[in-house]
Amino acid sequence: LxxxxxxxxxxxxxxxxxxxxxxxxxxxxxxxxxxxxxFPSQGPRFIIQGYKTKVTNEVASLFIPADRKSSTLSLPRVSLSDTAVYYCLVVLPGGYNKLIFGAGTRLAVHP
Amino acid sequence: EAGVTQFPSHSVIEKGQTVTLRCDPISGHDNLYWYRRVMGKEIKFLLHFVKESKQDESGMPNNRFLAERTGGTYSTLKVQPAELEDSGVYFCASSLGGQLYSPLHFGNGTRLTVT
Structure with missing residues (x-):
């Protein structure tokens, strides 16, 4: 992966x-x-996944350009409760989802 | 629906002792995974069950770790004997089987401290 x-x-x-x-x-x-x-003291929680172009749900949007070499997670109007670590992962669909976690991005939202 | 539950939430044991962690996946989820984060490191895959069978245990660090999933329901992860470097947070996750992409649902983890 x-x-x-x-x-x-x-x-x-x-x-x-x-x-x-x-x-x-x-x-x-x-x-x-x-x-x-x-979030601190919790397990990771799935936010969104996509293959190409744009995906939107009630939590976030995911933008994937045509070459798929990058992606952007967009969180609209963040609040203090969005302070968390966000992990981007690449997965191969199917019954087997062995996730390879990196360090993630630590987002701090300030008042 | 109830989420993935792990027990205990915290465990403090001495080096050389045995500890057993338990994970109850979401009902109906065939896939069950164990991950762990040791201090300052990234979350690492340990192993994957499909129902009661071990699909992939390539992440198990050594033979002091034994995972079981009898009957394809809950799973246990036993560490015997525990060493100092086993300290960390152990996460369990589950997912549905047979779907194109099935997100993993994680429990809140068991924080293991070996002294």
Missing amino acids: AKTTQPISMDSYEGQEVNITCSHNNIATNDYITWYQQ
């Missing part, structure tokens, strides 16, 4: 839009991009 690279940390303020970009230069044709969120 392709290795992912994302910023170690980001800071934002309440009400702002936050965009976290992840690079996955060696992504394979059948791979999907998935993002997880982790």
Whole structure:
């Protein structure tokens, strides 16, 4: 599975839009991009996944350019409760989802 | 629906002792995974069950770790004897089987401290 690279940390303020970009230069044709969120003392929680173009759900949007070598997680109007670590992962669909976690991006939202 | 539950939430044991961690996956989830994060490191895969069978145990660090999933329901992870470097947070996750992509649902982990 392709290795992912994302910023170690980001800071934002309440009400702002936050965009976290992840690079996955060696992504394979059948791979999907998935993002997880982790709060302190909790396990990671699935946020969103996509293959190409744009995916949106009630929590976030995921933008994937045509070459799929990067992706951007967009969190609209963040609040203090969005302070967490965000992981970008590449997965191969199917019954087997062995996730390879990197360090993630530590997002701090300030008042 | 109830999420993935792990027990205990915390465990403090002495080096050389035995500890057993338990994970109850979401009902109906065939896939069960164990991961762990040791201090300052990234979350690492340990192993994967499909129902009661071990699909992949390539991440198990050594033979002091034994995972079981009898009957394809809950799973246990036993560490015997525990060493100092086994300290960390052990996460269990489960997912549905047979789908194109099935997100993993994680428990809140068991924090293991070996002294």
